Amino acid sequence: MAAAERTGEADGGERAVKIACRNVWKVYGPKAESYFPDGDGRSDDPDALVARLREDGLIPAAADVSFDVRAGEIFVIMGLSGSGKSTIVRCLSRLVEPTAGEILLDGENLLRMDAKALTDLRRHKMGMVFQNFGLLPHLTVLENVAFPLKVQGVGEEERRAKALEMIELVGLDGRDQAFPRQLSGGQQQRVGIARSLCVDPELWFLDEPFSALDPLIRRQMQDEFVRLQTMLHKTIVFITHDFLEALKIADRIAIMKDGRVVQIGRPSEIVLNPATDYVREFTEDVPMxxxxxxxxxxxxxxxxxxxxxxxxxxxxxxxxxxxxxxxxxxxxxxxxxxxxxxxxxxxxxxxxxxxxxxxxxxxxxxxxx
Missing domain, CATH: 3.90.1280.20 (CBS domain Like)
Structure with missing residues (x-):
């Protein structure tokens, strides 16, 4: 199914920006903030600043990253290990604290939120799925899926009903009383997906969610993911290193290298018109x-x-x-x-x-x- 069909984008229309990165940096090392006195991350020469940081022994894991993610879009961030893709998705949720820049959700800068507002945002507006399933082994499928609602203080009957709805949505109806150890890897990841959807998030972050699965199960989960997006129309940031996976699910792709974004575009734009030799090598085995x-x-x-x-x-x-x-x-x-x-x-x-x-x-x- 074409990406535009999944999102319901109208011909010639452009969806509103839901979340935006503006000149975001994540630098590891002593006194990293001192290199960004204004805090906005803007630099007349980002390449020179990266070189200076490295010369001074600091590590720019994400450097001057800027992009927009539109409402209802699947925005895929790709790159080799160490490219910064996982760092930047964690910056979006402030699981990793950016060193400088802006992250705007519906125009509001998340980096200015206090701890209480940020916690409330994560509980009610963000869903997260990671490579390791992160299930609580002593809880049943139902209890795992309902756990975010329990944290929110939702009543038992309401959270049970919502959890069962999500379990059915991901194709695990009848397994609600099973424990994680009784499930296959693909089933465990479905539980993780159901749990992340239980709070009906506006933003859905997925960091290589299928990379630990066997190839056949991985393809099945990709199909399941596309099916869910067709129904739910979430705003999604999806991390992967697999270009064929990106082709299957992405509306647009950002390619990262050494902490920098080197190209953003539709899958066909990136493959047919690579901006750098790195992008060309990254996509050279993709079936046209x-x-x-x-x-x-x-x-x-x-x-x-x-x-x-x-x-x-x-x-x-x-x-x-x-x-x-x-x-x-x-x-x-x-x-x-x-x-x-x-x-x-x-x-x-x-x-x-x-x-x-x-x-x-x-x-x-x-x-x-």
Missing amino acids: VRVITVADVMERGEAAADGAPEVTPEMTLEAILPHFADADSPLTVLDRTGAAVGRVTPKRVLRALAEHGEAPARGDEREPA
């Missing part, structure tokens, strides 16, 4: 059929013939290739209102794949009239 979309290859304007199969701009070439298995006639492209906005032909598809090394160019590439 999973990246290139109808919007990248379509002819805008004239639709295909009446009765032609219909596709949408967000669909990948992988999704539309079966249409060409038994016929080589063009497909009609429909926008979100159902209006025909163009067509896509087999030659356009082949040309796009050939340009990126995944298909041979075949004969004359001129388009039919």
